[in-house]
Amino acid sequence: METLAMHISNGIINGPVAAVFAAIALAALAVCVLRGRQDLDDRLAPMAGLVAAFIFAVQMLNFPIFTAGVSGHLLGGALAALLVGPWVGALCVAVVLVVQALVFGDGGVAMLGLNITNMAVLGTAAAYLLIAALLRVLPRTPAGLAVTAFVSALVSVVVAAMGFVVQYQLGGTTDLGGNLAGLAGTMAVSHLLIGIGEGLITATTVVTVAKVRPDLVYALRALKPAAPAPVPAVGGVR
Amino acid sequence: MGAGHSHPLYRESGSPVHRLPPEVKIAAMVAFTLAVVATPREALWAFGAYAVLVAVVAAAARVGPGWLLRRSLIELPFVLFAFALPFLGAGERVDVLGLRLSEDGLYGAWNILAKGTLGVLASLLLAATTTTRDLIVGLDRLRCPQILTQIATFMLRYLEVLVGEARRMRVARVSRGDDPRFVWQLRGFAAGVGALFLRAYERGERVYLAMLSRGYTGRMPVVWHGAGAATAGQWLAGAAVPVVAAVVAATALALT
Numbered sequence: 312m313e314t315l316a317m318h319i320s321n322g323i324i325n326g327p328v329a330a331v332f333a334a335i336a337l338a339a340l341a342v343c344v345l346r347g348r349q350d351l352d353d354r355l356a357p358m359a360g361l362v363a364a365f366i367f368a369v370q371m372l373n374f375p376i377f378t379a380g381v382s383g384h385l386l387g388g389a390l391a392a393l394l395v396g397p398w399v400g401a402l403c404v405a406v407v408l409v410v411q412a413l414v415f416g417d418g419g420v421a422m423l424g425l426n427i428t429n430m431a432v433l434g435t436a437a438a439y440l441l442i443a444a445l446l447r448v449l450p451r452t453p454a455g456l457a458v459t460a461f462v463s464a465l466v467s468v469v470v471a472a473m474g475f476v477v478q479y480q481l482g483g484t485t486d487l488g489g490n491l492a493g494l495a496g497t498m499a500v501s502h503l504l505i506g507i508g509e510g511l512i513t514a515t516t517v518v519t520v521a522k523v524r525p526d527l528v529y530a531l532r533a534l535k536p537a538a539p540a541p542v543p544a545v546g547g548v549r
Numbered sequence: 550m551g552a553g554h555s556h557p558l559y560r561e562s563g564s565p566v567h568r569l570p571p572e573v574k575i576a577a578m579v580a581f582t583l584a585v586v587a588t589p590r591e592a593l594w595a596f597g598a599y600a601v602l603v604a605v606v607a608a609a610a611r612v613g614p615g616w617l618l619r620r621s622l623i624e625l626p627f628v629l630f631a632f633a634l635p636f637l638g639a640g641e642r643v644d645v646l647g648l649r650l651s652e653d654g655l656y657g658a659w660n661i662l663a664k665g666t667l668g669v670l671a672s673l674l675l676a677a678t679t680t681t682r683d684l685i686v687g688l689d690r691l692r693c694p695q696i697l698t699q700i701a702t703f704m705l706r707y708l709e710v711l712v713g714e715a716r717r718m719r720v721a722r723v724s725r726g727d728d729p730r731f732v733w734q735l736r737g738f739a740a741g742v743g744a745l746f747l748r749a750y751e752r753g754e755r756v757y758l759a760m761l762s763r764g765y766t767g768r769m770p771v772v773w774h775g776a777g778a779a780t781a782g783q784w785l786a787g788a789a790v791p792v793v794a795a796v797v798a799a800t801a802l803a804l805t
Contacts, residue, residue, distance in 0.1 A: 321582065321585065321586050321661075321664040321665050321667070321668040323661055323665075326586060326587055329586070344694045344696055344697070347696055348696055351696060351699075353757075353761070356699065356703065356757065356767075357703060357707075357750070357753045357754050357756070357757040358750065359699075359700050359703065360699075360700055360702070360703020360704050360706065360707050360753065360757075361703070361707045361710075361711070361746070361749055361750050361753050363700050363701075363703070363704035363707075364703070364704045364705075364706075364707035364708045364710075364711050364749075365711065365746060365749075367704060367708060368708065368711055368712075399696075399700075402696060402697060402700055403700055403704075405697070406697055406700045406701045406704060407704065409697075409701075410684075410701060410704070410705070412672065413575065413578070413672055413675060413676075413684070414558065414672060414675065414676040414679075414684065415558070415672065415676065419582065419586070419664070419665065419668040420578070420579050420582040420583075420668060420671075420672065421582050421583055421585075421586040421668070512742060515742055515743045516742055516743045516746050517743075518743065519743025519744060519746065519747060520743065520746060520747060520750075523747055524747065524750075527750070
């Protein structure tokens with residue numbers, strides 16, 4: 312296993328800021344638990360587990376950003392929001408982060424609040440807002456769904472990365488002075504590239520699922536009955 | 550599919566640390582990490598004390614130092630970030646080996662290196678001594694909301710399903726004349742990722758329905774909850790390490 316840590320590890324952000332964000336993350340997750348309970352039915356429960364497992368696997372694909380030693384990776388927030396909705400989706404990403412911190416030492420336990428705020432809360436929220444807006448505007452075709460998935464994934468990755476920059480500005484343990492702008496720039500550009508990769512993976516996955524089992528895509532349920540219906544199924548391995 | 554009841558980091562052993570109930574180990578590990586993070590970075594001796602604590606627990610758990618060091622390489626990206634800090638940091642500069650480095654940056658690098666490494670070692674020790682199932686049971690006993698433990702249960706279970714399906718699909722591709730090598734297999738992977746997801750879902754759905762028909766209600770069977778919940782003595786034993794760490798952290802805070 313030559314996996315690398317990629318979430319904020321202990322000691323990068325100071326204690327008080329980490330505590331504040333832990334409180335924010337906890338409050339957001341409490342809301343998600345309450346709302347998510349209503350969503351979680353017999354179809355969504357295994358889907359939530361699989362989405363979490365998929366995100367877990369996909370987060371292992373890691374791109375080191377050598378210029379500053381900071382690394383980036385895929386998040387999966389948009390995929391989760393599309394397939395299981397914003398509430399359960401945020402919980403899926405949060406579970407992935409908790410297990411990674413507890414068992415795999417990836418991301419400090421004391422920094423969990425920061426990581427959950429960035430990736431589970433901000434990333435998923437940004438993705439879902441975009442999904443809700445784009446699905447109304449774009450034509451209800453596989454292409455429209457693909458564009459929605461691609462754009463929301465791309466934006467959610469960049470939003471999460473900017474969350475880290477804001478947190479570092481608030482409570483970074485080392486004052487970078489003028490170099491903070493450099494950090495922000497590095498994070499933005501690199502996560503733009505990562506976002507393209509994430510967008511492609513999200514779009515292919517969601518479009519395939521929507522073609523074969525449209526009932527499984529949470530984001531399309533609200534739009535019934537005009538869902539991207541009778542496209543010939545191309546399931547299985549090609 | 551019979552194998553894989555635990556994650557690759559688990560080290561089978563009957564040590565006293567392995568026998569501790571999982572909820573005690575999780576709580577101890579989190580408390581220890583919080584104490585480490587709360588320690589001011591100038592108190593170098595305190596981090597030495599934490600390292601001794603980790604070594605003692607590792608010895609009690611019969612986890613070798615070589616294994617720990619190899620697994621802690623996961624931290625590498627942050628070590629790189631730490632090494633960049635002395636060059637990027639603002640504030641006063643000091644001369645080290647002819648380089649003008651930021652003093653704040655040097656301390657920052659040390660801060661990330663020490664606290665990050667101790668955190669990784671603590672979670673590696675938890676992973677090495679706790680099976681996946683125990684981890685979920687422990688979280689459940691710590692009053693983690695059921696929806697979260699349920700997602701976590703399925704996640705850890707379906708990880709195996711996902712890896713298994715991916716392997717089968719790869720074998721299927723290779724046996725039909727595909728020649729996956731290095732970067733070129735990415736194209737085949739990208740084309741198959743949606744199909745992989747669907748296959749894994751349909752397999753996972755069958756697993757879930759099978760569980761439902763055998764009486765699964767969203768919680769792990771009661772048998773595991775009734776037997777082996779932590780006793781007061783086990784809580785005390787588990788509290789030893791975080792209490793020592795808290796004393797060290799308090800002393801360090803008082804001294805600086």
